[in-house]
Amino acid sequence: MLGLVVALVVNALLLAALGANPVTAYSTILSAALGSVAGLAQTLNRTTPLLLGASAVAFAMRAGYVNLGIDGQIYAGAILATGVAFLLDGWPAVVLLPVVLLAGLVGGGLLASIPAWLRATRGINELFVTVMLNFVALFLAEYLATGPWTDPVAGEAITVPISAAADLPRLLPGGGHAGILLALPVAVGLSLWLARTRSGFEFRAAGSNPLAAGFGGVRLVRIGVVALVVAGALGGLAGAIEVTGVHSRLLTGLTPNFGYMAVLIAVLARRSPVATIPVAFAFAVLIVGADSLQRSVGLPPSAVLLFQAVVVVSILAFETARGRRLVARLVQATRRSPGRRRAGGVA
Amino acid sequence: MAEPARAGDVAVEMAGIAKSFGDVHALDDVTFRVAPGEVHGLLGENGAGKTTLMNVLTGLYLADRGDVALHGQHVDLRTPSDAVGHGVGMVHQHFELVQAFSALENILLGAVTATWSMDTASHRERIADLADHYGFTVDLDTRVADMEVGDQQKVEILRILYAGADILVLDEPTTHLTPAEVDHLFASVRELAAEGLAVVLIAHKLHEVFAVCDRVTVLRHGRLAGSLDVAAAAHADVVAMMMGDDATMVEARAKTCDIGEDEVLSLRGVTATGGAVDVHLHDLDLQVHRGEFVGIAGVAGNGQRELMELLAGLRPITTGRMHASGVDVTHARVDERIRAGVAVLPGDRMREGVLPASPLYETYALGRHLLHDHFSPHDLQDQARDMIARFDVRTSGPTAPTASLSGGNIQKVLVARALDVSEHAGGGAMVVMNPTSGLDVGAAAFVHDQLVRTCEAGGGVLLISEDLDELLALCDRVVVLSHGRLAGQQVAGDYDRLVLGDLMVAAHG
Ligand SMILES: Nc1ncnc2c1ncn2[C@@H]1O[C@H](COP(=O)(O)OP(=O)(O)OP(=O)(O)O)[C@@H](O)[C@H]1O
Ligand SMILES: [Mg+2]
Numbered sequence: 101m102l103g104l105v106v107a108l109v110v111n112a113l114l115l116a117a118l119g120a121n122p123v124t125a126y127s128t129i130l131s132a133a134l135g136s137v138a139g140l141a142q143t144l145n146r147t148t149p150l151l152l153g154a155s156a157v158a159f160a161m162r163a164g165y166v167n168l169g170i171d172g173q174i175y176a177g178a179i180l181a182t183g184v185a186f187l188l189d190g191w192p193a194v195v196l197l198p199v200v201l202l203a204g205l206v207g208g209g210l211l212a213s214i215p216a217w218l219r220a221t222r223g224i225n226e227l228f229v230t231v232m233l234n235f236v237a238l239f240l241a242e243y244l245a246t247g248p249w250t251d252p253v254a255g256e257a258i259t260v261p262i263s264a265a266a267d268l269p270r271l272l273p274g275g276g277h278a279g280i281l282l283a284l285p286v287a288v289g290l291s292l293w294l295a296r297t298r299s300g301f302e303f304r305a306a307g308s309n310p311l312a313a314g315f316g317g318v319r320l321v322r323i324g325v326v327a328l329v330v331a332g333a334l335g336g337l338a339g340a341i342e343v344t345g346v347h348s349r350l351l352t353g354l355t356p357n358f359g360y361m362a363v364l365i366a367v368l369a370r371r372s373p374v375a376t377i378p379v380a381f382a383f384a385v386l387i388v389g390a391d392s393l394q395r396s397v398g399l400p401p402s403a404v405l406l407f408q409a410v411v412v413v414s415i416l417a418f419e420t421a422r423g424r425r426l427v428a429r430l431v432q433a434t435r436r437s438p439g440r441r442r443a444g445g446v447a
Numbered sequence: 448m449a450e451p452a453r454a455g456d457v458a459v460e461m462a463g464i465a466k467s468f469g470d471v472h473a474l475d476d477v478t479f480r481v482a483p484g485e486v487h488g489l490l491g492e493n494g495a496g497k498t499t500l501m502n503v504l505t506g507l508y509l510a511d512r513g514d515v516a517l518h519g520q521h522v523d524l525r526t527p528s529d530a531v532g533h534g535v536g537m538v539h540q541h542f543e544l545v546q547a548f549s550a551l552e553n554i555l556l557g558a559v560t561a562t563w564s565m566d567t568a569s570h571r572e573r574i575a576d577l578a579d580h581y582g583f584t585v586d587l588d589t590r591v592a593d594m595e596v597g598d599q600q601k602v603e604i605l606r607i608l609y610a611g612a613d614i615l616v617l618d619e620p621t622t623h624l625t626p627a628e629v630d631h632l633f634a635s636v637r638e639l640a641a642e643g644l645a646v647v648l649i650a651h652k653l654h655e656v657f658a659v660c661d662r663v664t665v666l667r668h669g670r671l672a673g674s675l676d677v678a679a680a681a682h683a684d685v686v687a688m689m690m691g692d693d694a695t696m697v698e699a700r701a702k703t704c705d706i707g708e709d710e711v712l713s714l715r716g717v718t719a720t721g722g723a724v725d726v727h728l729h730d731l732d733l734q735v736h737r738g739e740f741v742g743i744a745g746v747a748g749n750g751q752r753e754l755m756e757l758l759a760g761l762r763p764i765t766t767g768r769m770h771a772s773g774v775d776v777t778h779a780r781v782d783e784r785i786r787a788g789v790a791v792l793p794g795d796r797m798r799e800g801v802l803p804a805s806p807l808y809e810t811y812a813l814g815r816h817l818l819h820d821h822f823s824p825h826d827l828q829d830q831a832r833d834m835i836a837r838f839d840v841r842t843s844g845p846t847a848p849t850a851s852l853s854g855g856n857i858q859k860v861l862v863a864r865a866l867d868v869s870e871h872a873g874g875g876a877m878v879v880m881n882p883t884s885g886l887d888v889g890a891a892a893f894v895h896d897q898l899v900r901t902c903e904a905g906g907g908v909l910l911i912s913e914d915l916d917e918l919l920a921l922c923d924r925v926v927v928l929s930h931g932r933l934a935g936q937q938v939a940g941d942y943d944r945l946v947l948g949d950l951m952v953a954a955h956g
Contacts, residue, residue: 298822305813308802315759315791315799316813317782
């Protein structure tokens with residue numbers, strides 16, 4: 101909370117320094133993102149991939165795994181979804197759409213099964229593998245969008261459109277698609293699963309103390325595979341939703357770093373999938389609103405990134421201070437940070 | 448390094464200290480004084496508030512009320528670094544070294560203010576001198592992760608001394624040490640005191656306290672029960688102070704059941720040579736029968752840990768067979784063995800037993816969560832509440848974070864958990880490793896009593912312990928583990944410490 105206030109104040113100062121009136125700017129953000137049905141539609145469209153990605157990341161983090169590969173999984177899901185849509189061209193929407201979304205899940209899950217497999221069999225850290233695969237998936241999408249599937253008239257890296265039968269139904273005028281209706285239950289469901297089920301308990305135990313969990317009969321390798329593959333599948337679903345809901349085709353630039361934002365959102369939401377809902381929504385408001393700032397107040401696009409960075413840094417800074425006190429209170433065995441240890445004088 | 452002791456000088460003076468955690472009054476109006484050059488024992492039951500009092504002294508907790516003065520000066524200790532600045536250092540019950548760093552790096556981390564460059568060579572020389580002087584010889588270049596616990600402790604103490612401490616707090620330092628290491632440590636502690644340092648020693652074993660301390664202070668339920676000069680006190684005085692008049696000493700009962708025919712646990716020709724471990728296990732033949740209490744004796748590092756892991760299902764069996772109550776579990780996973788009634792209480796309770804940040808009921812549920820078809824967090828909480836009442840666990844309730852419990856109370860929870868697993872199988876095998884380390888006399892007797900009950904209820908117990916007294920007092924049979932092999936056994940009635948001792952140290956061959 102305090103972090104948010106600090107972020108707003110710092111951003112206000114920044115806006116003033118850039119020659120804009122902070123009050124006007126903030127109200128522009130809010131009215132652009134929430135003040136009209138079209139704005140709200142845009143905001144919800146942005147929320148969807150952020151929410152799916154962040155709840156997936158949070159979910160894997162609870163088991164102790166960090167998935168930095170949401171971006172790659174979005175592309176993988178989008179590629180398979182687009183491919184299946186091309187293949188099944190002419191099928192009726194009731195069948196086609198679910199199959200295409202399923203293809204998204206499978207695509208993301210398949211890509212994530214690589215780090216999962218390497219981790220399970222070789223103990224290779226998933227951090228590196230997921231990051232590297234982001235590039236692989238991006239370049240594969242670029243190849244397809246400029247090569248076999250390319251739209252010859254477009255002149256950029258985009259494919260020909262998929263069948264209209266595969267388009268997500270509209271929820272709101274102004275392009276608001278129904279993806280949010282898939283993302284919300286996913287976030288809620290993941291949290292419920294973690295809190296209420298036996299496997300969810302094992303998941304959290306593995307993330308909290310793997311050694312003790314191992315003695316308690318928790319199958320750690322299996323949990324690692326599930327954590328990474330499920331998170332990847334949800335990333336893939338986000339990709340399929342972008343394709344069927346927003347663009348109707350595959351293109352590069354499908355994800356403007358949704359994956360990294362998803363990690364930030366997951367951390368800010370303290371690794372609780374359900375808590376990523378408000379955070380992802382707030383991020384979407386900021387993104388959509390700041391886009392319009394560019395136009396109305398005439399700020400450079402980089403200012404938007406700057407604002408996001410300020411929000412993240414201030415919230416994290418206050419979270420860690422909190423965290424440190426919490427840990428000190430909780431853990432009888434002290435965990436003094438190296439910084440504090442250095443404070444002593446030499447004998 | 449320490450200032451010479453002046454007559455009448457007081458190194459530590461804590462007055463009227465109070466500290467509560469929620470509804471738990473961990474400390475209430477406690478007064479505590481230590482003179483320079485004194486080794487001061489701090490005693491009390493598990494959860495009496497010993498660690499909390501020292502955490503106030505080391506700036507980790509802020510007292511709700513009370514004053515702290517060091518060397519006659521009032522001080523305000525708000526953070527651990529304040530305390531370090533005033534020369535107070537503490538070796539915690541659970542160590543806190545950076546595992547990936549070498550001993551030298553760990554020591555420098557504690558003592559040296561960060562600058563761009565560092566003259567490691569001169570530090571190394573001074574640290575080596577310090578280590579020689581007090582008999583804390585360790586290889587400064589070994590990674591802490593590769594060190595025995597006894598050596599890690601030396602590194603901890605060196606780190607504190609090198610940071611310039613003249614008040615040294617040791618929280619249950621002997622828990623993980625062999626008797627020889629304990630003697631060694633105490634000699635060093637006396638040396639430190641002789642040079643004017645004030646040493647506070649938290650301990651549970653009275654004979655240790657009487658061996659090394661000048662004075663003792665006893666806490667009971669967070670209140671001061673009294674202070675005594677050791678020279679003028681008898682064991683019984685101190686015990687009376689610790690237990691108060693509300694408790695009568697619980698004695699471990701003699702077992703009243705006969706040993707049955709059925710085996711609850713059996714190893715036949717078991718060898719485990721996989722993985723990068725210190726000790727491989729060879730040709731183990733070991734049976735625990737219904738109602739039988741079997742002990743594994745040995746010097747630490749002779750395969751105890753490996754044996755425990757093997758029985759739990761975390762270390763693959765290369766050849767041979769293992770059965771649990773007649774079921775072949777040679778290649779069974781941990782969860783399958785738990786369902787077969789193999790209940791393991793690991794030796795390192797903080798690392799291998801608990802979910803520190805999770806609520807207590809979840810730590811209690813771990814492993815037990817496999818036993819019932821229906822899984823409900825609500826039921827788990829009720830079961831934990833019930834366990835807290837039956838085992839008299841001192842805590843604010845089932846949702847308290849596990850790490851907020853004192854060491855002894857955590858152990859009670861883990862024992863209760865293992866008992867439940869074994870009972871669920873209608874009398875399975877309990878495998879317990881050093882179950883009473885760090886427990887007060889009453890709590891230790893309680894744990895022993897529970898193990899005896901397990902036998903009487905038709906289960907069998909395998910007790911892996913470094914404490915020969917414990918083994919001889921409880922077991923029907925003691926088997927010696929040496930270099931990963933079973934070197935021989937003795938049966939109750941014929942125990943001969945010398946023979947067992949020989950078996951324990953005999954060279955392998
Ligand atoms: N951070 C904390 N949060 C909540 N309760 C705590 C916390 N630290 C200690 N307590 C409670 O305060 C009481 C005293 O605990 P403390 O750890 O000081 O006991 P102790 O004498 O060191 O016991 P042991 O011999 O078992 O280590 C216990 O009831 C414990 O549960
Ligand atoms: Mg303690």
